[in-house]
Amino acid sequence: MFKVIRRAWRYLVFALSGRLDELSDPRVQIEQAIQEAKEQHRRLSQQAAAVIGNERELELKLARSLEETEKLQANARQAILLAERARAAGDEDKARSYEDSARAFASRLVAAETALQDSRLMHERARQASDQARAAVETNAMALQKKIAERVRLLSQLDQAKVQEELNRAMGDLSGLTPTGDTPTLDEVREKIEKRYARALGEAELTSNSVEARMIEVERAAIDAEGAARLEAIRESLGLGGEPGAGNPGGRPEVER
Known part of the structure; x- marks a missing residue:
């Protein structure tokens, strides 16, 4: 019984859909298809913008990581130089203090370099994703332009079809083949x-x-x-x-x- 009801429902939906297609105005259907294509392009552009924005954000983080790494490296080098100068001056305590600072800078430098390597990897992946997103947007934009040009062609063809139908109807009335209403030919x-x-x-x-x-x-x-x-x-x-x-x-x- 359930199968019969389901088949009947599918048949009814199919029949109503076919009837709706027959009664629908082609001009309205064309505009609906164009609006759907534009909406799809808008959603795709928003997604691509998010991907490209992520790439730009990772670029900023990568630049900061690189700057931090260079700064830590410079500080570690400076601490070592100060330690050597202090030792040369006979101030061993101060030399050891500078060496401790140099080791701390070196430890932070290792962590910063690891983060920099991760940032570079993430940025590379984001760059590839943004390139794909740009290509997808460009491809979809070309497809949208083709659909818009196709809309112009279809609307012109629709107008020609209406004119031809009116001409056929008029010629049918003149030849007596298709009387209108109760009017005799x-x-x-x-x-x-x-x-x-x-x-x-x-x-x-x-x-x-x-x-x-x-x-x-x-x-x-x-x-x-x-x-x-x-x-x-x-x-x-x-x-x-x-x-x-x-x-x-x-x-x-x-x-x-």
């Missing part, structure tokens, strides 16, 4: 009009060939004939004779014989 409107026009032509053809249409045509012909006869009677009553050109095709006057 020109092809659909044209097909509807052609169907109505063809139906109207079919109905007209059926109407013209029906019995009722023939009867109306006969009645119209009879009315036209009656109207022509009535017009002829009116002409005769006016003494105008028949219809002009009725017995003379072409309307040319007859020649007297």
